[in-house]
Amino acid sequence: MTTDIDPIPARLASLKTATTAELKTQWRELFGAEPPSFNRRHLERRLAYRLQELAFGGLKPETLRRLERLGAALEEKGKGRGWGPAQPELMPITGTRLLREWQGVEQVVTVTSDGFEWQGRPYRSLSAVARAITGTRWSGPVFFGLKNHRSAA
Template structure:
C-alpha cells in the first residue's frame, strides 16, 4: 500500500470533520494558527496542503512564472500590491461568500449592484451580517474579507 492510497478518503473526510478538528489539522499541517476565515476556506486550503505534502507543490519554474506575472501587475511593489488587496472594493460579481454562524452555513452571492442572501437583495454585507447575528457587524470582517485589527 503506497503513501497516496488514503489521500482521496482523507480529502473526502474534510467535509464532515468538525471545525475544531479542522483547525487542529491546520496547526499540524501549516505550523501556524488557522486564519479567521469560513469553514469552506479551511477545507479547501487543507485539501490543497495535504495533496501538496503528498504529491509535491508547484514546480520552481511555475513559481518563477507566477512571480514574474505578479511583478508585471504591480511592478514588484509589495506596498502597492498589499494596498490593492486590502482596499479592494467588492469581490467579483458572482462570487459566493460562505460563513458558518451558530452551526448554520450562510451563502451570500455578490451581485453587480449589491448582494443576495436567502433570495433577497441587500446593499451591504453589514446589513446581511446584522440580519444573521442580530447585532451590528462590519460585513467585510464577518465574511472574512478583512481582518478585525489592522496591523500597524
C-alpha cells in the first residue's frame, strides 16, 4: 500500500533547518528575484507563506479587493496629518496643568506648544511622560484621565 505524503508540511519543516544560503536560493526560485536583506526569520516566514500560496492558492480576489479598499481608505484618512497626536481633540490647550497622584506623589505635567513638560524635561507625548513616571508602558491620556480606559481599547 502506497501512501502519498503531502510535501508541503515537509518543505515547511525543512525551512527551520536550512542554511541562510539555502533559504536565499529558495527565495530566488519561488519569487524570481533577489532576496531582501531581512533577517532569517523573515525569510522563513515569507517562504512558508509562498510555498502554501503556490500549493493551495493565494487570497481570494474579493479579499484582495477588500484589502485594497481598506488600504486606500487608510491612506486617504492619513493625508496631511503627519506624525502628530492620533486624536488632536484629546490634546489639552497649551499651558494646561495635568495632575495625577502616583504612589503617593503628586505628578504635575504642563502642556506646551510642542508637547509636554514634566520635572523640567520636555516630552513629545503624554504616554512618554506616563512611562517616565511609572516605569511601564501606559496610554498617557488614560493615565492622566483624559480618556477612559474602556474607550482606549
